[in-house]
Amino acid sequence: ILRALDYVSERLSRRAHHMTLIVTGAALSCLHLKTISHCSNISIIPACPLTPAQMSSLATAAKKAAKKFNLGADWLHNRDQTKLAKLSYLKDITHASLLQNDVIYSTEGLTLLSVEYTYALKVKLAEISHMDPSLPTPSSVAIDDAICMLNWLVTKFRGRPIPKGYLKYRYPRIEISDSALLRLSSMYIWKYSTRGLCGVNDEWLEWRREGRYDLDWDFRTWELRDDKS
Numbered sequence: 001i002l003r004a005l006d007y008v009s010e011r012l013s014r015r016a017h018h019m020t021l022i023v024t025g026a027a028l029s030c031l032h033l034k035t036i037s038h039c040s041n042i043s044i045i046p047a048c049p050l051t052p053a054q055m056s057s058l059a060t061a062a063k064k065a066a067k068k069f070n071l072g073a074d075w076l077h078n079r080d081q082t083k084l085a086k087l088s089y090l091k092d093i094t095h096a097s098l099l100q101n102d103v104i105y106s107t108e109g110l111t112l113l114s115v116e117y118t119y120a121l122k123v124k125l126a127e128i129s130h131m132d133p134s135l136p137t138p139s140s141v142a143i144d145d146a147i148c149m150l151n152w153l154v155t156k157f158r159g160r161p162i163p164k165g166y167l168k169y170r171y172p173r174i175e176i177s178d179s180a181l182l183r184l185s186s187m188y189i190w191k192y193s194t195r196g197l198c199g200v201n202d203e204w205l206e207w208r209r210e211g212r213y214d215l216d217w218d219f220r221t222w223e224l225r226d227d228k229s
Contacts, residue, residue, distance in 0.1 A: 001030070001039060004065040004075065005105060005112075011061040012109030017054055020047040022097045023104060024080040024115045024123075028145075032104040032114050035144040040072060043080040045090070047098055047113065087173050093119050117156070121149040122167065122174045125184065129177035146184050150196045164199035 012019060025043040029035045050058065062076040084090040096116035105112035114120070124146040153162050164181060181200045188196035 004069045004071060007065045008061040009107040009110035012057055015057050017057055018109055020111045022047055022113050022115050033145055033148045035141050041075045044078055045081045089171055117149050117152045118170050122171050125176040125180045126174050128180040147188055147191060150188055154196050161195040161198040
């Protein structure tokens, strides 16, 4: 993927273009969080509307890169942009990502920014919540990603834990469960020996409220703590 990005950047710079794109999805895990070693596609959101000439140059460069590096035809796509537009969050998340200004790739013709971390974390929490039975069970990578994203937010908040209410309030159309927050809180404490979330304390009552009794994740966390000690 990085070689393909370098190729796209070179072709854009030849045409005197420089584009800033916001990265979402699995590519964020690969290029920035390093929780996975490779990815096959990159979901992008233009930081500002592209002119027809820019769109044409980007599409042509991406198509040539796909052929040169044996990638899928949609290795560079904007499906998350369409999804955010339907949720009416596109403008807000684009603006927040630009303010965050976390550069994960930069060359002469192309700059990639991380999508705003609160949004990225809520997407992962929604995956962990597994509210839609038609979707696959969340992988361990989703948990690892969520821990990394929460740590970025804690750093941004100068080491203070993130309030549960803040996560619930931001982007409310992305639903997350209390059980997902409890799981994230427990795993974060195990990894960093400090709290990353506040307002997630009464674990038994939270699980009871959701009608969940499958506490296997807590047992695994306890085993991890034992191994650590």
